[in-house]
Amino acid sequence: MDQRLKDYLVILIGCGQMGRALAEGLIDSAAIEPARLVCLDAAEKKAQALADDLNAREDIPEVELDESGQPFRRLRLYIVAVKPGDVRAVLESRSDSFTDEDTIVSVAAGVPISVIRRAAGPFPGVARAMPNTPALIGAGVTGVMGDGTIDMEAVNAVFEAVGRVVRIRHEAHFHAVTALSGSGPAYIFTAIEAMADGGVLMGLDRATAIELASGAIEGAARLVQAQDFVHTAELKDRVASPGGTTIAALAALEQHGFRHALIRAVEAAAVRSKQMTEDFESS
Known part of the structure; x- marks a missing residue:
């Protein structure tokens, strides 16, 4: 297991081509254990198929048990891999459940941190990422940027499972990142x-x-x-x-x-x- 993700439950929302690539990369590289990955999608059969393929979860556990049998809630890292037009609705539907221990990473082109923040509410940390399709074979390159409140090492670990990661310092540069490596x-x-x-x-x-x-x-x-x-x-x-x-x-x-x-x-x-x-x- 990648030590940068040892405290996290990774929750994938969107099991399309890019979502599947990220999930498979995390499991194939042993970055996380299958039990630490949750696969969700509006098309339940798609999420179920991916979860079955990877032996991952199909729902988010309310609590887990530690080694002594005591209940606890892991840090949660949400990867939002839906179409840009669906990001707001997906996050708004879950905003009541987000806490200040959660991190949301959107891979949707063109959706700024401000919009993600408004949809998700004030509590979770927010990051953007722009991967590309060679991630399907572990050869992607992903630009990443956080809002300054989150554990960027954990975010890096997710995308390093499918290729290289480049830190972006200014959100305005995401347009160039999308145009250069994304497209x-x-x-x-x-x-x-x-x-x-x-x-x-x-x-x-x-x-x-x-x-x-x-x-x-x-x-x-x-x-x-x-x-x-x-x-x-x-x-x-x-x-x-x-x-x-x-x-x-x-x-x-x-x-x-x-x-x-x-x-x-x-x-x-x-x-x-x-x-x-x-x-x-x-x-």
Whole structure:
């Protein structure tokens, strides 16, 4: 068990794709014992299926017994993994049961801490997190931020079970986090598809082209992380020999606005995130 979670009961609200990824990561990594995980969902069969798969709980125990048989209430860490539009209703329906020993972590895009706080009431601590879909295979990256009152080490432990964690200092930066790492896998999937299309155009079969394209991107990303003291421009230049194939390809990318398109994609996603936040704050 991860010692940062030893005092907690983790309560997952929302057993969809991301909720399942987080639950499986917590159990598969042995971060918590199955009996310390509760799976809840508006679709009861979905929650039951996940709880059965992981041998987890399907309801929140009012009290538990300590080693001497005395009743006690564990600290509770709620992970709210529902759609952004459902966050307020989910929290309002449970607000009477929250205490100052509870922590609420929302993974919903665009829902600010102020809205979470109003829905949950004055007692629990609040945090935001923005994971991404590679968490499904334990390779996610998650931006996290708390309201200053909570145990961030416990929050970190939850998301480290499915990948890397980056602490965010200013909530306004969550728009950029959402746009860059939250939405980022979709940009890369599109790049892999396009690179593979190029390979097929040049005579490769589709499976081989996908394997080569995805492998190249995976390897390049790992190289950037392993040599974080080297600027990406220098890594690029090491591949681009004078008058060679790579510099010809890079010139074509520049001609067609590749760099500009990625910058504008991140900007567009961040602007949309900000619009969502403004809508939640005004409603």
